[in-house]
Amino acid sequence: MEQLASKITAWVQKNQEKYMRLSQQIWQYAELAFQETKSVQALTQLLEEEGFAVTAGLAGIPTAFSSSYGQGKPVIGILGEYDALPSLSQKAGCNHREELVPGGAGHGCGHNLLGVGSAAAAIAVKDYLQESGQEGTVIFYGCPAEENGSAKVYLSRDGVFRGLDAVFTWHPGSNNSIMGEHSLAAVSVVYRFHGRATHAAGQPHLGRSALDACELMNVGVNYLREHMIQEARIHYAYRDAGGAAPNVVQDHAALYYFIRSPKISQALELRDRVDNCARGAALMTGTTVEILPVDGMCDYLPNHVLSEVLQQSFEATGAPDFDETDRQIARSFQQQYPAAEVEAKVVAYGAKFGAEYTEMFRGKPLQDVVFPLRFPTTPLFGSTDVGDVSYVAPTAWLNAACYAIGTPGHSWQLAAQGGTSVGEKGMLAAAKAMAHAAVTVMQQPALLEKAKQEHQKTTGGRYVCAVPDEVKPHIEGDF
Numbered sequence: 001m002e003q004l005a006s007k008i009t010a011w012v013q014k015n016q017e018k019y020m021r022l023s024q025q026i027w028q029y030a031e032l033a034f035q036e037t038k039s040v041q042a043l044t045q046l047l048e049e050e051g052f053a054v055t056a057g058l059a060g061i062p063t064a065f066s067s068s069y070g071q072g073k074p075v076i077g078i079l080g081e082y083d084a085l086p087s088l089s090q091k092a093g094c095n096h097r098e099e100l101v102p103g104g105a106g107h108g109c110g111h112n113l114l115g116v117g118s119a120a121a122a123i124a125v126k127d128y129l130q131e132s133g134q135e136g137t138v139i140f141y142g143c144p145a146e147e148n149g150s151a152k153v154y155l156s157r158d159g160v161f162r163g164l165d166a167v168f169t170w171h172p173g174s175n176n177s178i179m180g181e182h183s184l185a186a187v188s189v190v191y192r193f194h195g196r197a198t199h200a201a202g203q204p205h206l207g208r209s210a211l212d213a214c215e216l217m218n219v220g221v222n223y224l225r226e227h228m229i230q231e232a233r234i235h236y237a238y239r240d241a242g243g244a245a246p247n248v249v250q251d252h253a254a255l256y257y258f259i260r261s262p263k264i265s266q267a268l269e270l271r272d273r274v275d276n277c278a279r280g281a282a283l284m285t286g287t288t289v290e291i292l293p294v295d296g297m298c299d300y301l302p303n304h305v306l307s308e309v310l311q312q313s314f315e316a317t318g319a320p321d322f323d324e325t326d327r328q329i330a331r332s333f334q335q336q337y338p339a340a341e342v343e344a345k346v347v348a349y350g351a352k353f354g355a356e357y358t359e360m361f362r363g364k365p366l367q368d369v370v371f372p373l374r375f376p377t378t379p380l381f382g383s384t385d386v387g388d389v390s391y392v393a394p395t396a397w398l399n400a401a402c403y404a405i406g407t408p409g410h411s412w413q414l415a416a417q418g419g420t421s422v423g424e425k426g427m428l429a430a431a432k433a434m435a436h437a438a439v440t441v442m443q444q445p446a447l448l449e450k451a452k453q454e455h456q457k458t459t460g461g462r463y464v465c466a467v468p469d470e471v472k473p474h475i476e477g478d479f
C-alpha cells in the first residue's frame, strides 16, 4: 500500500506542472455545455501524447470522447468533465466581483479541475500498466454537458459504459471524503397545453384557456405533494405563460417540471401521477396537453466495496498538501461568507463524520484531512448524471477540497478559487487517490468480483434509462 502510494505520487508529480497548466487553460476557455471543443482538444492532445487511443464523438455528441490504454481485463473507467456555467466569469484568486470576460462563462463548479484530475489519474494507471506489464485497460471518459444536458445519461443509454469492471470519479468540493450518499433520481417533463383564443370579454364562452390549465395543474400537484414520500421533491417553472394580453384567452401555455425521488423507479411512478394532474387539468379546461419528456437521471448508487477501496487509497496518497499561501487565498474568500454558513458547514462535518471534526475545522479556511468513510441513509438532495453510470457499472466517487470551507456551489467565488493553487492541489490529490484505487483493484481481482456481486444485488442487473430513445442529447433550456 505504502509502496504503491509513493509510486503513484511520483507518477502524478512528474507531470504535475503540465496538469496545472492544462487546468488553467481549460479554466480560461470556460466553455458551456456541448460547446467544449477547445477543452476536449487540449485533453485529447495530452492523452494522445501519453499513448492513449482516442475515440471521439461518443453517442453522437461531438464533445464526448473516450481514450483508452492497455488491453484485456479488467477494464477500469475514470470519468472527467469540463463544462462551465454561464455568467460566472471571474478573475482567478480575486475575492471581490471582477469578471474576466464581461458577461462570460466561468468554471463555477470546478470542472476544469475535474477533467484534468481524472485524466492525470488515468495517465498514472497507464504508468503502472507499462511498468508492471500487467494485463488490463484504463479508459478515460470525456463527459461533456454535466451542468446542462446530462450527457452521461445519453452515454449510458448508448451502452458506452457497459462491461466496465469499475468506475472511479471525483468532484471538486470543500472537503476530502468519499461520496457515500445516494443522490435523488430526477425526471424532467414539459407539459404543453393547447386551447382556443378568443376575445376574453366579447366571446369568453368560446375560449379554452391553456393558462388556466397550467394553473389547475399546479394546484393539483400542490395537493399531490401531501401524498408522496418525504424525500420526493417536485418543482416547476412556467416556460410559456400564454402571452402578455389579458384580453386574449391564452391558447398556448407550458410548464416545466422536475420530479425527484430517492429511486428512479419511484421518480417514474410519481411522474405518472403528475402526468395525470396535467391530463385532469386539460379535461377540466377543454384543452389538450402534450407531455414531453426532457431528461431523466438515475439515483447515484455508491458501490460500497469500491468506496472502501477508494477511501483506503485516499488515506494512503493523502489529502491536498496546502501551504500558508493556499490558506491565505482561501481565508480571503471565507472571511466574506456569512459566519453562520461557515459554522453550519463545520457543524455538518461533526454530525456526519464525528464530533471532533467540528472543533478541528472551526475557524480554519481549508479542510485538509481525509474524512472517515460514511454511508448515510439520508440522500443527497440533488441529482447527478453519474447516477446512470452507477446503474451500469460499479462506481465510486471522491470529493477533494479545492476551495474554502463555506464556499457556495456554482458561484463566482468558486470559479475564482478553481483557478488558483488551492484548486490545483485538490485536483492532484484526487488524481493520486483515484489512480491508487484503480491499480489496487487491478492487482486484486477478488475486489472487483465482490464489487460486481454488490452491484448485481443493488440494481438487480437492470438499468433502464429514464429518457426515451427519441429524445436526443440537448441543452435543457433549448427544449
Ligand SMILES: [Zn+2]
Pocket: 109, 110, 111, 146, 171
Ligand atoms: Zn459539478
